[in-house]
Amino acid sequence: MKEKQQIFDLIKQYDDIIIVRHIRPDGDCIGSTIGLRDILRASFPHKQIYSVGNDDSQYLAFLGAEDVVDLTNVIAQALVIVVDTATSDRIDYAFWKEGQYTIKIDHHLRVEDYADLNYVREDLPATAAIITDFWFSFKEELLMPQSAAQALFVGLVTDTGRFKYRGVNSLVMRMAAELIATDIDIVDIYAHLYIKSKESFHLQGYVLNHYRTSPHGVAYMFITKRLQKKFKVTIEEASALVNTLDSIKGYLVWIFFVQGKEKIRVRLRSRFVDVNELAGEYGGGGHRQASGATLSHRRQIKEMIAKADLLVKQYKKDHPEVF
Template structure:
């Protein structure tokens, strides 16, 4: 029987063979990119450029303001189509080829790199590592396998990816492997406190007012174990906030000891309802998101829905409450 390490090394060898034998690469990730998507793409791009490869990054949505000062972000193209000529497509953090939101992705030689449960294995090479703390952790392994030097720019983006996708080292799948990688990134010149300040202490006035408005309208359900927060056009307009200000807001109610799970409803006119879920410990919100066609991690998941918010709210609160009850020490 093939061991996990043997399977991983065989997959990495296959990816490296493609990289060595091809010249033109297109990198992409999911719509509304987060820190892991941006960091993983740019770390991979800097690594490929060390090998004198031609690299383009195309995303369907702009990079959030929070990350625009990081190196290489200005080179990311925004388009609805994966246009141009390239030898291989590298898709990161996407369970299927619809997640990037780009047209004309099908039919290309595809390397699929993901750390989420439920990946559809749509690539010619599929590297799925559900034990990784972030996609950036996988990119680090690939870069080391390629024998590429971890430069300051590469290290910066790998640390960005890991710091954000673990919720500042709050979520599951953080292992000795994660901290060994971070140790090497610091050795390569990363300043952890500087990056943390850029991400967590550089918010706008609109974000500050947005936090106040959202918490003011928060509902506590299931004996205060579930926090339900809302955002709509009215709140956004009243506070002067923007989509870029939403990063990390869903985690704020978890700072209360009693709160074990959070449901964040984003209900904007002309758009599907978006729901983000977060939790602590053994509360598996991914299993709940899957019932609505979504996915993610056990402690960080989400989904979209065309059903009116009140209907989704009722069933979702019921499902999360049942999960909380089943994980209660008294159950």
């Protein structure tokens, strides 16, 4: 509670607040950013509160836009809050350090304390859960507009795999209930998040027919630029299909390699096996069972698969009952 109180006191102290997040934003990232921004705007209408970032995600556009504004004359006197970003090199705002005071709010594994105040809750499965808990702690003074509730619900849903992953407990479900109580339209939310284009389904069918496997239990697929062009999908649409391989008996790790303009995006997922350290070897990270990374060369694909295969082999040796 001490850190939450410090954050709340700082929010009340500053008239200019800038909320930033990580590159390649996902649902929890955008949900936390817009959720926190709209809570603070509704609660402190006299303050100037912005959420900024360069990258966007078209599938999250229904949550509303971030702010396109020149903050050159504001940043030096502002409170900067960085959400859902484990390491400073992934912050999608070059001038964040120029803020008068900086706060990090995050739920990923604690690897870098880059802000003046670092509030990290590894016990919660999404940064949206941290923001919702923060609102609940100061409910007497903070408002929850419907736009914020919708954004935070999206963050909870996407980072918990629709409430399927570890870390989901009764507290998280109560948070979801509080957000739903604002009369958000969850049918509309799920439609925006999970309805796919016909082209994506065609690529998904191709993946199911052409994915490859390692000796001990890694399923993987390399989505080349040629395949993206053939099936008329974006790199984001291709990456979103990673969990196509999530339910194959005996295959505890599944990986999507998606070729970009210069580098290869990696989406690492698993049951039981910790893949975060492996992602860290390739400039990435995230969660124990859901991480991302970036490869510079195609030859690194084979190397990463071999390392993942060894992780699965060891896990199966230690846990012979696993499936």
